[in-house]
Amino acid sequence: MILTKDAVKLTLPDSDVFSPDKSFNCGQCFRFEQKADSWQGVVKNTLLVFPKNQEKGFVTGFGADEGVIANFLDTKTSYTEIGKNILSSFSGADRELLEKAALVSQGMRILRQDFWEALISFIISQNNNIPRIKKNVQTICEKFGERISDSLYAFPTPEALLFAGKTGLDECRLGFRTKYILDAAEKIVSGEICEEELFEKSTEEAKQTLKTIHGVGEKVASCVLLYGLGRHSAVPVDVWMKKIFRKYFNKDTVDLGEWGGIAQQYLFFLERFIIEGKKV
DNA sequence: GACCAGGTATTGC
DNA sequence: GCAATACATGGT
Numbered sequence: 001m002i003l004t005k006d007a008v009k010l011t012l013p014d015s016d017v018f019s020p021d022k023s024f025n026c027g028q029c030f031r032f033e034q035k036a037d038s039w040q041g042v043v044k045n046t047l048l049v050f051p052k053n054q055e056k057g058f059v060t061g062f063g064a065d066e067g068v069i070a071n072f073l074d075t076k077t078s079y080t081e082i083g084k085n086i087l088s089s090f091s092g093a094d095r096e097l098l099e100k101a102a103l104v105s106q107g108m109r110i111l112r113q114d115f116w117e118a119l120i121s122f123i124i125s126q127n128n129n130i131p132r133i134k135k136n137v138q139t140i141c142e143k144f145g146e147r148i149s150d151s152l153y154a155f156p157t158p159e160a161l162l163f164a165g166k167t168g169l170d171e172c173r174l175g176f177r178t179k180y181i182l183d184a185a186e187k188i189v190s191g192e193i194c195e196e197e198l199f200e201k202s203t204e205e206a207k208q209t210l211k212t213i214h215g216v217g218e219k220v221a222s223c224v225l226l227y228g229l230g231r232h233s234a235v236p237v238d239v240w241m242k243k244i245f246r247k248y249f250n251k252d253t254v255d256l257g258e259w260g261g262i263a264q265q266y267l268f269f270l271e272r273f274i275i276e277g278k279k280v
Numbered sequence: 281g282a283c284c285a286g287g288t289a290t291t292g293c
Numbered sequence: 294g295c296a297a298t299a300c301a302t303g304g305t
Contacts, residue, residue, distance in 0.1 A: 027286060126287035129304055133286085136302095175301030180288085217288050238286040268286075 008061050008069050014080035015057040018073070019107025020050045025280075026108055026269050028227050030121050030134045031141070031155075043072055044114070045146065045154045054107075074112050074230070082232075082259045086266075089257045097248050101266035104274050110262055111227065115195045116188065117155040118228025119210075122220045123180050130280045139172040158188040180215025187213055195229075203231045226261040235260040244271050 012018060020039040024032040032041035040049045048069065049062040061069045070076070083102045090098050124136045144156035144164050161169065162185040169178040187193040193213070198206045203225055210221040218237065225234035235241070235256055244267050245254050256263040272278050 122286080125285090127285060127300080128287090128302085129285040131285095131305095132303060173302060175303095176288090176299090177301080215288065219287060223286080236286070240286065272286085 005063055008064070008066050010059045010066060010070055010075045012057055012059060012075055013078035016079050017056050017107040018054045018059045018109060020052050020054065022105060022108035022269065023111065026265060026273070027130060028265065029111055029113060030137045042148065042152060042154060044068055045148060047148070047152060048072070071112055073109055079109060082262055086257065086259050086263045094249060098263060098266070101270040105266040105269045108265065108269065110232065110265060112230050113227050114155065115224070115228040116158060119184055119224050120181055122223040123184060123215055124174065124177055126177065126215070126220060136172060136174055140169070143172060144168065158185040161185045162189050177215065180213070183214040184216070198229060203234055232259050232261045235264045240268050240272050
């Protein structure tokens, strides 16, 4: 492992545990790769490396300065505290389920991903499986992203994807999602939608704005809010969450509260990766 | 070779 | 409004 920058070691609140395995392999991001002893991925045009073995109470990473890593892993947030908050609004069997989900997910952190990358990644995710989502994202990076070094590429800019057009994107085998990606790129490049304005809006208003993009509905908009805009209350409801609501709560929808997005990720992780034992 | 995949837009009642 | 259906492609 060749590392050009010094290790960054950041303190986590309440002696939180950081699990790279759970954080990078829970379906929230599609461009981090598992190596023998680490997880690696491109963030802000640099390669970030996180050793699998992490010390309790800290985050150790390589490749960028403290600010970038602190922001990406949201190191100011106490997941110990959030866990307590989530449980406080449930009782009985519901509480036991959330306790179990939080326990198996211990160490998972919701990443503060790049807004534009999250938007395109989750547009690609619709009616798609995770291995193919990763492949599609990888392909657009290799074809249209800035080359950082050998076989390392940045996520392509909105301008680059717009310039690629239908012809270019169709070569990436994105299927019906090509037109959705182009509409997103158009709205960003034209300024019709801008990240800074979304950031100022309430979560509900930001969601409505995101849904003006062709191909962005409730679920994708919620993913962008949660993973790309740091809105921990946003709850993406996909087929797995619908199944969980019916199976355990005997309801079609469940209010997961102020930290619903994180509760959702815990439940999703428990059901899909632990109970159903799905890989990837 | 079906059936399905971290959905959404469109259509039909 | 709300339940079907098409959508591109390839993983399982």
